[in-house]
Amino acid sequence: MGKIFKHYETFYNMVLSTIIMSNAQTPELKIDSQRIIEFIGKAYMLCDDLIEECKSIILEQLIFLGLTNDIEAARSDRKYDSNYSNEDVLFEIKGDALEKLQNMGGGGSPETNSSWFNYSHYKTYQADVRFTQINIASATGNLIATRQIGILKVLGIGCEVNAEEAIRRLSQCMYWGDIPSMHLLAYTYLLQGNKEKSEIIYELASLAKKYLYAGYTVLPDEAKENYSEEARIKYIYISSIKQDIINANHINDIDFSFVEALTSPSLDYFKRMDIINNYAQKEWKNITNSSEKPSKPLGFN
Numbered sequence: 542m543g544k545i546f547k548h549y550e551t552f553y554n555m556v557l558s559t560i561i562m563s564n565a566q567t568p569e570l571k572i573d574s575q576r577i578i579e580f581i582g583k584a585y586m587l588c589d590d591l592i593e594e595c596k597s598i599i600l601e602q603l604i605f606l607g608l609t610n611d612i613e614a615a616r617s618d619r620k621y622d623s624n625y626s627n628e629d630v631l632f633e634i635k636g637d638a639l640e641k642l643q644n645m646g647g648g649g650s651p652e653t654n655s656s657w658f659n660y661s662h663y664k665t666y667q668a669d670v671r672f673t674q675i676n677i678a679s680a681t682g683n684l685i686a687t688r689q690i691g692i693l694k695v696l697g698i699g700c701e702v703n704a705e706e707a708i709r710r711l712s713q714c715m716y717w718g719d720i721p722s723m724h725l726l727a728y729t730y731l732l733q734g735n736k737e738k739s740e741i742i743y744e745l746a747s748l749a750k751k752y753l754y755a756g757y758t759v760l761p762d763e764a765k766e767n768y769s770e771e772a773r774i775k776y777i778y779i780s781s782i783k784q785d786i787i788n789a790n791h792i793n794d795i796d797f798s799f800v801e802a803l804t805s806p807s808l809d810y811f812k813r814m815d816i817i818n819n820y821a822q823k824e825w826k827n828i829t830n831s832s833e834k835p836s837k838p839l840g841f842n
Contacts, residue, residue: 542627544591545598549634551585554721555595556603557638561675561689562698563666564607564639570666571600573698580696581721584728602628603635609643609660612636645683672699679710682794688714688722695729704733715742716803717795718783720749744772749779758784774810778803781817790820802828 545552558581559574575596582592606612615632643660658678672693679686687710693699694707707729714722727742748768752760758780760773768776786792786799802825803813816825 545594546627546630548585548587548591550721551581551587552595553634553638555581556599556634557641557685558689558692559599560635560638560660561642561685562668562671563664564660565664565666566604566607567666569668571604573668573696574600576696576698577692580692580728581725584724598631603631606632606635606639607660607663609639612639641685645678645685668699670699682797684714684717684719684793684795687795688719688725691722691725691729695725695732704729708733712804713795713797713800715745716779716782716800718749718753718779718787720746720753723749741769741772741775744768745775745779748772748776752776753780753783756784778813778817781814785817786820798829799825802826805829 555578558577562573562577563570578596578599579592582595587595606615612632612635616636639660642658645658672690675686675689675693679690691707691710691714694703694710696702708726711722711726711729715726723742723746727739727746730736730739730742748760748764752764753776758777760768760776764773782803786796799816799820802808802816805828807828808816
């Protein structure tokens with residue numbers, strides 16, 4: 542159990558990525574959930590035994606907590622004191638994930654009872670239907686839904702396997718400062734046989750974990766000595782987006798058009814930094830929006 546808590550972020554994302562598929566307790570969901578858990582575990586380089594333990598905890602011990610009402614009832618019955626157990630911590634992880642997803646759908650009010658994020662009742666599970674629903678949710682730039690589409694595209698759950706599309710989606714999350722997506726993207730590159738890109742993105746994840754939420758946009762000398770130039774440059778883009786766009790403008794949902802512009806091969810380092818630092822001026826739309834530049838082909842896929 543200690544190893545589970547040591548890898549709290551990884552375990553939490555396993556829980557979140559399986560619940561988002563459904564709170565049903567069907568064999569089909571369990572099979573797909575096992576694949577999702579294994580993919581995330583491998584992306585974080587967990588050992589096989591620990592991945593199997595995560596599967597057991599999520600799909601055997603925690604699966605009965607399927608409704609937000611279950612969480613609320615159990616919380617009211619539990620007395621948290623100095624004897625706070627490992628099981629209590631696991632319970633709270635599942636509860637937090639359920640509530641996070643319900644909040645994504647606007648909560649459990651009567652107006653949103655038809656929402657597929659409403660966990661006040663049990664859902665049926667059809668992988669293709671769930672993929673479509675999550676894909677629609679990702680269209681607004683929701684980071685969790687976009688990351689999930691990347692996972693599903695890699696594994697072919699509810700859709701055809703499409704590694705290129707998975708890389709595109711996970712890259713969108715990566716540039717928005719999502720560290721879990723960096724791990725997933727690095728592992729996806731590895732599965733595709735691109736070891737060089739995989740190593741760079743794993744380096745980037747290490748940099749981000751150490752410096753991103755500490756607010757570093759200028760890396761210290763020790764980072765220059767221990768990380769490749771390409772990983773450091775990507776970190777600078779991401780940390781600048783974090784500070785100058787996400788934090789400064791309170792834009793938490795991914796701006797897909799901006800990410801597309803930022804990753805355009807026509808831009809050099811200085812132009813990329815310029816469009817990040819002057820995001821509010823929207824000059825980057827010249828790169829992706831054909832109405833801004835009629836001679837340019839349509840800038841969307």
